Amino acid sequence: MARVDVKNVSLSFGAYRALNDVSISFADGGFYALLGPSGSGKTTLLRMIAGFEYPDEGSILIGGEAVESVPVDKRRIGMVFQNYAIFPNMSVAENVAFGLRVRGEKGAGVEKAVSDALDLVQLGHLAKRRPHQLSGGQRQRVALARAIVTKPRVLLLDEPLSALDKGLRKDMQIELKRIQREVGVTTIFVTHDQDEALSISDRIGILKDGAIVQEGAPEEIYDRPRSEFAATFLGEANIIEGTAEGGRLTLENGVSIPLPQEAARSSGHLRCAIRPERVHVVPGGLASVNLSQAGTLTGIVRHKLFSGSLSTYSIDCDGRQFQAIVPRTGEDDIRMGSPVEVTWKKEDLIILA
Ligand SMILES: Nc1ncnc2c1ncn2[C@@H]1O[C@H](COP(=O)(O)OP(=O)(O)OP(=O)(O)O)[C@@H](O)[C@H]1O
Ligand SMILES: [Mg+2]
Structure with missing residues (x-):
C-alpha cells in the first residue's frame, strides 16, 4: 500500500x-x-x-x-x-x-x-x-x-x-x-x-x-464549502449576497440578516449559502425569532416537490427562489400561494469565497 x-x-x-x-x-x-x-x-x-x-x-x-x-x-x-x-x-x-x-x-x-x-x-x-x-x-x-x-x-x-x-x-x-x-x-x-x-x-x-x-x-x-461551485456541486444551496458590516448582511431588498461569528468582522460585498435542510418555514409570516440570532426572509410558497418522507418547497422571497426542505411532520400548515417566513440560525449561514 x-x-x-x-x-x-x-x-x-x-x-x-x-x-x-x-x-x-x-x-x-x-x-x-x-x-x-x-x-x-x-x-x-x-x-x-x-x-x-x-x-x-x-x-x-x-x-x-x-x-x-x-x-x-x-x-x-x-x-x-x-x-x-x-x-x-x-x-x-x-x-x-x-x-x-x-x-x-x-x-x-x-x-x-x-x-x-x-x-x-x-x-x-x-x-x-x-x-x-x-x-x-x-x-x-x-x-x-x-x-x-x-x-x-x-x-x-x-x-x-x-x-x-x-x-x-x-x-x-x-x-x-x-x-x-x-x-x-x-x-x-x-x-x-x-x-x-x-x-x-x-x-x-x-x-x-x-x-x-x-x-x-x-x-x-x-x-463548509468554500465556493458557490463546491456548495452547489455537492448538494443544494440557497445563495444570498449583500453588503456586510458590523456583523450583519444587508441584502438588495434592504433586509438585514445576522452573520455567523466567523464573519463578524467582514465588510463589503459577501456571498453566502444556506442549505435547504437548515431553513425553517413558518406559515403565516409570524415567526417569533430573535432577529439578532436568526436570519429571516418573508416570501410566498410557489412550488412543492414531494419525495416521501419530506418535501422541498420553493419560496419566492422578493423574486429570489428559496428552497426549504421540510419533513412530513412539519408541513401541515404550509399552503401554496400563502405568505411564510423562512428562518435559519445565523451559524448555519456558510460564507463563500
Ligand atoms: N487525448 C486527449 N486529447 C485531447 N484532449 C483530451 C484528451 N484526453 C482528454 N482530453 C480533454 O481533456 C479534458 C478532460 O478530460 P477528462 O477525460 O479527464 O474529463 P473527465 O473529468 O474524466 O470527464 P467525464 O466526466 O466526462 O469522464 C476534456 O475537455 C477532454 O476533452
Ligand atoms: Mg472521465
Missing part, C-alpha cells in the same frame, strides 16, 4: 489545459472520491497516476518516490475503467488470473491468489462461468477482482458503478467499501454521483476546469 502525492501537475492537450497546477495527496489506505463535471480532468488525473499520461509540469509520487521514470506495468497500480472490459472468451477465473499470467506467474500460487480475490468479491462459486452468464454487478466484481489480484499499491476506479441500476449500485457501493477496508489499498474513485461520493469515501476532491477547488472529508465539504 502506498500514499500518492500529486504535486503542481499540469498537462495540456494541444492548446487545451486539461490539468492546471493540481496538487493533492491521497493518504495510504484512504478511500478518495474525485468529483467534478464532465471534462473537468478526472480521468486524465487517474491516467496520469497510472502512467498513461505524462505531466508537462510537476510530479507524481507513489509511496514517496517520484514515478516519472517508472512505466505503467511497474507502478503496481490496479485500475477499473468505466467500461470495465472483461474478456468474453475467458472464464471468470481466467479473467482474474490475467494480470498474474502477463507477469509470467504460474502454478498453485496463481490459483490461490485468484481464489482469494474471487472470495473477496464473493464470486468464488462462479469461477467457471463466462462473462455473458453474469449479471452487470457480477461482471463489475470480476473487474474489481482482476484489479486487486495483483496486490496493487493503489487502486484507481473510474466510474466503476455508472452502468448499474440504482439498487445494484447501492449494493456495490457497500461491497466496494467492505473490500477496500479489508484490503486496505489506497483507493481513488471517480464518480459523477454526489451521493455516492458522500456515502462511501473518507475524503472528496472536487475538480473544476482541471483544478482542485476543494479537498476534505465529506462532512467538511458539505458543511
Whole structure:
C-alpha cells in the first residue's frame, strides 16, 4: 500500500489545459472520491497516476518516490475503467488470473491468489462461468477482482458503478467499501454521483476546469464549502449576497440578516449559502425569532416537490427562489400561494469565497 502525492501537475492537450497546477495527496489506505463535471480532468488525473499520461509540469509520487521514470506495468497500480472490459472468451477465473499470467506467474500460487480475490468479491462459486452468464454487478466484481489480484499499491476506479441500476449500485457501493477496508489499498474513485461520493469515501476532491477547488472529508465539504461551485456541486444551496458590516448582511431588498461569528468582522460585498435542510418555514409570516440570532426572509410558497418522507418547497422571497426542505411532520400548515417566513440560525449561514 502506498500514499500518492500529486504535486503542481499540469498537462495540456494541444492548446487545451486539461490539468492546471493540481496538487493533492491521497493518504495510504484512504478511500478518495474525485468529483467534478464532465471534462473537468478526472480521468486524465487517474491516467496520469497510472502512467498513461505524462505531466508537462510537476510530479507524481507513489509511496514517496517520484514515478516519472517508472512505466505503467511497474507502478503496481490496479485500475477499473468505466467500461470495465472483461474478456468474453475467458472464464471468470481466467479473467482474474490475467494480470498474474502477463507477469509470467504460474502454478498453485496463481490459483490461490485468484481464489482469494474471487472470495473477496464473493464470486468464488462462479469461477467457471463466462462473462455473458453474469449479471452487470457480477461482471463489475470480476473487474474489481482482476484489479486487486495483483496486490496493487493503489487502486484507481473510474466510474466503476455508472452502468448499474440504482439498487445494484447501492449494493456495490457497500461491497466496494467492505473490500477496500479489508484490503486496505489506497483507493481513488471517480464518480459523477454526489451521493455516492458522500456515502462511501473518507475524503472528496472536487475538480473544476482541471483544478482542485476543494479537498476534505465529506462532512467538511458539505458543511463548509468554500465556493458557490463546491456548495452547489455537492448538494443544494440557497445563495444570498449583500453588503456586510458590523456583523450583519444587508441584502438588495434592504433586509438585514445576522452573520455567523466567523464573519463578524467582514465588510463589503459577501456571498453566502444556506442549505435547504437548515431553513425553517413558518406559515403565516409570524415567526417569533430573535432577529439578532436568526436570519429571516418573508416570501410566498410557489412550488412543492414531494419525495416521501419530506418535501422541498420553493419560496419566492422578493423574486429570489428559496428552497426549504421540510419533513412530513412539519408541513401541515404550509399552503401554496400563502405568505411564510423562512428562518435559519445565523451559524448555519456558510460564507463563500
Ligand atoms: N487525448 C486527449 N486529447 C485531447 N484532449 C483530451 C484528451 N484526453 C482528454 N482530453 C480533454 O481533456 C479534458 C478532460 O478530460 P477528462 O477525460 O479527464 O474529463 P473527465 O473529468 O474524466 O470527464 P467525464 O466526466 O466526462 O469522464 C476534456 O475537455 C477532454 O476533452
Ligand atoms: Mg472521465
